[in-house]
Amino acid sequence: MKFDTPATKNPIDRLAVVGHPVDRIDGPLKTTGTARYAYEHHDAVARPAYGYVLGAGIAKGSIHSMDLAAAKAAPGVLAIVTADNAGPLGKGDKNTATLLGGPTIEHYHQAIALVVAETFEQARWAARRIRVDYGPVDGTFDLARAKESASKPASGKPDTAVGDFGNAFAAAPVQLDATYTTPDQSHAMMEPHASTALWDGDTLVIWTSNQMVAWGVADVAKTLGIPKEKVHLMSPFIGGGFGGKLFVRADAVLAALGARAAKRPVKVALPRPLMFNNTTHRPATIQRIRIGATREGRITAIAHESWSGDLPGGKPETAVDQTRLLYAGANRMTAMRLAVLDLAEANAMRAPGEAPGMMALEIAIDEMAEKLGIDPVQFRIANDTQVDPEHPERPFSKRRLVDCLAIGAEKFGWKARNPHPAGTRDGRWLVGFGVAAAFRNNLVTRSGARVRLGKDGVVTVETDMTDIGTGSYTIIAQTAAEMMGVPLHRVVVRLGDSDYPVSSGSGGQWGGNSSTAGVYAACTKLREAVATKLGLPPDADFADGRVRAGSRDVAVADAARNGELVAEDHMEYGDLDKRYQQSTFGAHFVEVRVDAATGETRVKRMLAVCAAGRILNPKTARSQVIGAMTMGVGAALSEHLVVDRYAGFFVNHDLAGYEVPVHADIPHLDVVFLDETDPMSSPMKAKGVAELGICGVAAAIANAIHHATGVRVRDYPVTLDKLIDRLPLLAREEES
Amino acid sequence: MKAFTYERATSTAQAAVRAASVPGAKFIAGGTNLLDLMKIEIEAPAHLIDVNGLDLAKIEPTPDGGLRIGALVRNTDLAADAGVRRDYPVLARALLAGASPQLRNRATTAGNLLQRTRCPYFYDPDQACNKREPGSGCAALAGWRRMHAIVGTSDACIAAHPSDMAVAMRVLDAEVETMRADGSTRRIALADLHRLPGATPHLETTLDAGELITAVVLPSPPGGTHVYRKVRDRASYAFALVSVALVRQPDGSGRVALGGIAPKPWRDEDAERALASDPHAVVDGLLKDARTSPDNAFKITLARRTLDAAIADARSAR
Ligand SMILES: Cc1cc2nc3c(=O)[nH]c(=O)nc-3n(C[C@H](O)[C@H](O)[C@H](O)COP(=O)(O)OP(=O)(O)OC[C@H]3O[C@@H](n4cnc5c(N)ncnc54)[C@H](O)[C@@H]3O)c2cc1C
Numbered sequence A: 001m002k003f004d005t006p007a008t009k010n011p012i013d014r015l016a017v018v019g020h021p022v023d024r025i026d027g028p029l030k031t032t033g034t035a036r037y038a039y040e041h042h043d044a045v046a047r048p049a050y051g052y053v054l055g056a057g058i059a060k061g062s063i064h065s066m067d068l069a070a071a072k073a074a075p076g077v078l079a080i081v082t083a084d085n086a087g088p089l090g091k092g093d094k095n096t097a098t099l100l101g102g103p104t105i106e107h108y109h110q111a112i113a114l115v116v117a118e119t120f121e122q123a124r125w126a127a128r129r130i131r132v133d134y135g136p137v138d139g140t141f142d143l144a145r146a147k148e149s150a151s152k153p154a155s156g157k158p159d160t161a162v163g164d165f166g167n168a169f170a171a172a173p174v175q176l177d178a179t180y181t182t183p184d185q186s187h188a189m190m191e192p193h194a195s196t197a198l199w200d201g202d203t204l205v206i207w208t209s210n211q212m213v214a215w216g217v218a219d220v221a222k223t224l225g226i227p228k229e230k231v232h233l234m235s236p237f238i239g240g241g242f243g244g245k246l247f248v249r250a251d252a253v254l255a256a257l258g259a260r261a262a263k264r265p266v267k268v269a270l271p272r273p274l275m276f277n278n279t280t281h282r283p284a285t286i287q288r289i290r291i292g293a294t295r296e297g298r299i300t301a302i303a304h305e306s307w308s309g310d311l312p313g314g315k316p317e318t319a320v321d322q323t324r325l326l327y328a329g330a331n332r333m334t335a336m337r338l339a340v341l342d343l344a345e346a347n348a349m350r351a352p353g354e355a356p357g358m359m360a361l362e363i364a365i366d367e368m369a370e371k372l373g374i375d376p377v378q379f380r381i382a383n384d385t386q387v388d389p390e391h392p393e394r395p396f397s398k399r400r401l402v403d404c405l406a407i408g409a410e411k412f413g414w415k416a417r418n419p420h421p422a423g424t425r426d427g428r429w430l431v432g433f434g435v436a437a438a439f440r441n442n443l444v445t446r447s448g449a450r451v452r453l454g455k456d457g458v459v460t461v462e463t464d465m466t467d468i469g470t471g472s473y474t475i476i477a478q479t480a481a482e483m484m485g486v487p488l489h490r491v492v493v494r495l496g497d498s499d500y501p502v503s504s505g506s507g508g509q510w511g512g513n514s515s516t517a518g519v520y521a522a523c524t525k526l527r528e529a530v531a532t533k534l535g536l537p538p539d540a541d542f543a544d545g546r547v548r549a550g551s552r553d554v555a556v557a558d559a560a561r562n563g564e565l566v567a568e569d570h571m572e573y574g575d576l577d578k579r580y581q582q583s584t585f586g587a588h589f590v591e592v593r594v595d596a597a598t599g600e601t602r603v604k605r606m607l608a609v610c611a612a613g614r615i616l617n618p619k620t621a622r623s624q625v626i627g628a629m630t631m632g633v634g635a636a637l638s639e640h641l642v643v644d645r646y647a648g649f650f651v652n653h654d655l656a657g658y659e660v661p662v663h664a665d666i667p668h669l670d671v672v673f674l675d676e677t678d679p680m681s682s683p684m685k686a687k688g689v690a691e692l693g694i695c696g697v698a699a700a701i702a703n704a705i706h707h708a709t710g711v712r713v714r715d716y717p718v719t720l721d722k723l724i725d726r727l728p729l730l731a732r733e734e735e736s
Numbered sequence B: 001m002k003a004f005t006y007e008r009a010t011s012t013a014q015a016a017v018r019a020a021s022v023p024g025a026k027f028i029a030g031g032t033n034l035l036d037l038m039k040i041e042i043e044a045p046a047h048l049i050d051v052n053g054l055d056l057a058k059i060e061p062t063p064d065g066g067l068r069i070g071a072l073v074r075n076t077d078l079a080a081d082a083g084v085r086r087d088y089p090v091l092a093r094a095l096l097a098g099a100s101p102q103l104r105n106r107a108t109t110a111g112n113l114l115q116r117t118r119c120p121y122f123y124d125p126d127q128a129c130n131k132r133e134p135g136s137g138c139a140a141l142a143g144w145r146r147m148h149a150i151v152g153t154s155d156a157c158i159a160a161h162p163s164d165m166a167v168a169m170r171v172l173d174a175e176v177e178t179m180r181a182d183g184s185t186r187r188i189a190l191a192d193l194h195r196l197p198g199a200t201p202h203l204e205t206t207l208d209a210g211e212l213i214t215a216v217v218l219p220s221p222p223g224g225t226h227v228y229r230k231v232r233d234r235a236s237y238a239f240a241l242v243s244v245a246l247v248r249q250p251d252g253s254g255r256v257a258l259g260g261i262a263p264k265p266w267r268d269e270d271a272e273r274a275l276a277s278d279p280h281a282v283v284d285g286l287l288k289d290a291r292t293s294p295d296n297a298f299k300i301t302l303a304r305r306t307l308d309a310a311i312a313d314a315r316s317a318r
């Protein structure tokens, strides 16, 4: 099915099941520990051996020699895989560095060996007995120093320009020119990268924790040099990904190689301390933003430049993306530059581009509003645009940023905000309010599904779509139930298996809308098949488990009485996303308290208002948004992969050192979804929300800290050491 | 993890004898620190002596009005003890500021005192670390030092002691009661339990090989108002950037110990005489030999301001 004209009324609009806050259908499996994750397929895999990954102990250079003798002789060891004995390996299309290093080392903790043993402990013990003689060479690890050497990325759209930014900025009566930095960040999801692999003849059967099954099949096949048809990849449950599991990683490739070498099923999980330097991360950025405005607060010039780094052949963090679209202004330019850094591979993390981009832009907007003496909510509203400012002929499909800001301000009690920074105190706390817009582009992508109607009337959906904790199982079930007119409990959803039709996968907040649109397409076909079977017209009505047309009223199950009906289709897209700019919008409001003495910031309350098309399930959508807000708190206040600029690696490579928020950091979170549908996006009229929720949060918090303290911090995370020298003096009262 | 043998101690005397006589033996209590380190081979004992069954889990009054806390009293139980909460609240607060409820349920009094540093380079076997591997160097010196000590350090090691409880015990003038392999017992002032790194950062305490901690003894309650202020980046489950344990008397005098800034709980009884008149002079005295780097220099200002805040808390609590 092709979606190339705006959606009109369709069976989803009935909203008998879709749009309801139903519980996750996979919830009981998760809360009872019976959902099987990649490392846990004890049912299917008898007697697995355990693989332990050894990571490189240098950041850059080569391996002169590796002495495996002691490791091989260690108890329980079955096999040791290294680049020397693994045979020729390719590199996945989506990988920048190779997944098994040696002799060349591209980054710290790049995998250089897998030890396979009878037990996990034996494998770990033996791995540490491997003696490696390295030839380290100097590398580049510091983005600030590499900035001058950064160049224009070869692909993508590094530069844009409209009008004459230079002159307009120079002529603007009110100007801002500020530089912001965001640090390297780690996905730090709960479930580490993990895989269980076995060889069935020349077919690789692999359970792996991966967001994109079809990409995974392709890159596993390419790396191992086997046909794609010989890879059966399954990823039914994923304990968090955030973009860190978009790509095949060392655990999968090494589990496959280990299973081949040991002639046994092998399971491999990355130990937590390896995850930070072995896998991908969100790269640090340096962002310069210039804004020129009239005294009345109309933006006349806006420029956003961003620098980031990656290994050779890598990509930039597209931190200027939102600035191309978010605010009006006749004269504008954006630019991205990419430096070569010898740290682990930089790649996508929740809302790549906008998440760090909004961290900078939305402080800049706050600073500008302050310079102008205009309320920051009003300043944003005044510079709204309903068309793509770089291509005014392209309207937004739907854009309710102004509503988000206005409704949010009302609900949050923004009116009560003291217009003067550092003006509100509550005992030991300096109190501040902050706001930021939320913005994230909406992506749609081809997605397929197969739907079966069983004799028992049960509808079964099969698609290689993944559920990374987002609720895919549930919204897919809701979609199928709505389309086939059956109750939710009559739908079975099977996900994450490369035997099923190729879906959109989970990433870039495209998964919810795209995968359900694919299910819509398949169900449309199944409806036709049912109608034909029952001798009913194609426009028959499916509801309450029955199919009705004219005076006929038949149970839907009757269509399958003589055998299961199967339909398969996919949704693909025309050019609506070219003709209309599709984005998602929101506004974040935050109240923080900063300890007047120590500079510790604690978030007191948060509100997000989101306009993101039809909300397919308010409960799972809210979960996504509050999760994203929580991650935004981390980005604002603590998350920071610290680069050791001398040794060239992320030092705080465990969850004690890389501080994500804990429960005590997160107050009550409020989320409001505006009632909206976007007929340009898909027949579901939905868009993404899971990444929108993080975009802008950190800036809202940074702005609130400024409002509380009067101190403007432009380098994330906003930790107390960046405030402490500029906090108000403490009044030490006299002894009473 | 290196393979090890294991035994359950049946008496304190026997535990001390075995610890001194079995090569590579180590005590294990809650295991919340030791096991983590064993998994990554930073600790590799050949033999574990499990002390959990010993009769060392009691909290009892001493004849001179103090409190004797058994080495095996769990952090949770110690923090909840009515006598501790009434007479030594700084200790209860310090305990509750540490780790998480699950860890505190397991962690013991002796284990807490002897927990090892959280220096990230110490935890990474690919990095040089004199504490882990004497003579290998100190990767932290050229690296990230935000969580490290600023006083009491040496050119060999700048690691901080991570315990919160120990800071409170230091301000309370605690003593550690031990038993040695020959059956003799002794008391060591907490001030003398931890060593400064000097040229031998791998030697962390003044305990003899195999010496078993049996209890921590607190002298009679110091009175005054007790405050424990722990400053950290997130609200819970993080080690201190700076912490202040304060016992303040109504006249403004009192005692102060700092955590997060030194290889051991940091207190200076001379400097603290200025507490009533000039609290910053106390911090200046405590930090007079500070050696900072750009990423931890803020701890000086932070220590001053945190003491101010602690004093303000004490005043408003009265
Ligand atoms: C994630 C995490 C966060 C933490 N956060 C904090 C924090 O914020 N603040 C804080 O203060 N602590 C924190 N801790 C540390 C925690 O307090 C310690 O791990 C705990 O107190 C150690 O006690 P244990 O009984 O488990 O010691 P064990 O691990 O059993 O032993 C530790 C050491 O003490 C020795 N030992 C134990 N008992 C005796 C004895 N009777 N005599 C002689 N030697 C003995 C052992 O041989 C070993 O060397 C944290 C720990 C973790 C894992």
Ligand code: SF4
Residues within 6 Å of the ligand: B117, B119, B120, B121, B122, B128, B129, B130, B131, B132, B137, B138, B139, B140, B141, B156, B157, B158, B159, B201
């Ligand atoms: S500071 Fe001490 S513990 Fe840390 S690396 Fe240096 S020697 Fe090791």
